[in-house]
Amino acid sequence: MATSVFDAAKLPYSVRQDWSDLTPIPQHEPGFAPLCPIMYSNEYRDAMDYFRALVQAGEHSKRGLELTEHLINLNPAHYSVWQYRWETLLELNSPLEEELEWSDEVVRRFIKNYQGWHHRRLLITKLRNPKSELSFISAALKQDSKNYHTWAYRQWLLAEFNLPELWAGELGYVEELLDEDFRNNSAWHHRYFLVFGSGVRQGEEDREAIIRRELTFTKQKIAIAPNNPSAWNYLRGVLEHGRLPFSNERLFVELYVVSKEPSDPLVPRSTLSEAADDVVDLDNPGPSAQAELPVPLAIEFLGDIAEEEGDKEKAIGLFKSLATKYDITRKRRVIQ
Incomplete structure (x- = not known):
């Protein structure tokens, strides 16, 4: 050693x-x-x-x-x-192999340090042997699951070597991380990098099917934790990447903006699908009975749909409801 x-x-x-x-x-x-x-x-x-x-x-x-x-x-x-x-x-x-072994200790000790990760990148670039790196990075992410430098290094490694065996388990890995913590914004970002930001790999040529898969996955995560901004942001990203209008998800979003107070409905019941309560819509999973409704992130999304469709009056009303009642901590960002 x-x-x-x-x-x-x-x-x-x-x-x-x-x-x-x-x-x-x-x-x-x-x-x-x-x-x-x-x-x-x-x-x-x-x-x-x-x-x-x-x-x-x-x-x-x-x-x-x-x-x-x-x-x-x-x-x-x-x-x-x-x-x-x-x-x-x-x-x-x-011998750079010995230096890499030394780097193991240094990076673990100073995990938030950019220079240590960059030094490791130089070593791996010279050695051209990335096989054990993903397991090293995964161990580092167990230590700090949202460390920017660790994630940047992982994405560099995948893109630099572009080996099928490196990419093979990545989607499953990131799903495990999101199962552990669905609010891990770094894991959501890595998923977007894998699916949309790093080219098309074998078996993923049907991009429409990939987009449908991602929409389903994301909406399922939103149903579990409706107030998770990472999932809502990812939903926007998938739609924008596929050049799909936000209004495609109107039925789903409306499930999360109905107020539990009968006297204060943001979305009238008549605009929602009248499906029986015991019928599960896999394309539009609804919130649990324990969810706190309405969800401010859904109201914002519905406001963006109204703006997208040119309904300025409705959009202003929705955004004002955020500023005055449902998301007052962001009032300055919503109303100027």
Whole structure:
């Protein structure tokens, strides 16, 4: 296994014999007094002084790799340190498999750090061996299921290598994530990337069937959690991608805007389908008996349908109902 300095106590570089040949370079010239100095620790200041000396000397060495590891532990967002490490690895012809193993630990430790994920991308690009990466990424998503950098790396990996075996389980994987947390907006975004944003793969040539599948899937999720904005946004995205009018989903949306107060119906009962209560419409699944109605997101959707159809008066009435009663926290966004 690759060695790590994370748990090792280190002497300052200024007192190490193996660094005595370098003259440290401080961040500022003597006598310079910055207005708002950054309060670096002595450990970090010492390491950076020697890093500057190393870069100025143009040295790419094993001790340079050790220094960058130490600095990454102290400040994992330092882009120049990462870049120097990458250049040194290439200069020394270091075994990148060992570096990838080291990266496992670093990425898990600093999972929200962009530079760590970018370094891993450079390694995989050079190694051209992505087979175990999806399982690594999935483990990282268990640690933080909505981490932007992790998702961006996953999508890059799929697009970069474009291997059928990498794509094969992705839709099932994202459905598992949405079953665990149907409010995971990152998982919804990844689903859209898989279905509409990454080309057409074998078995998905019938795009009309794909759109029908996605509409059904999304409406089923809305029926489970009607106030989930991620699913409503996805519904809009599917319709827009298919160049379908929002009004295609009028019957479905109206199920979620009927007020439980008989004296305050947003949508008169006469406009709704009169199907028996015990009949399940698979194309338009309704809310559960426990759902809080009307759903503000559905009112907004119905307002967009009215606007789409040129019924300005109805659209204004629906949006005003959001601002004055059903979604007053967003009043400034709805009514200006």
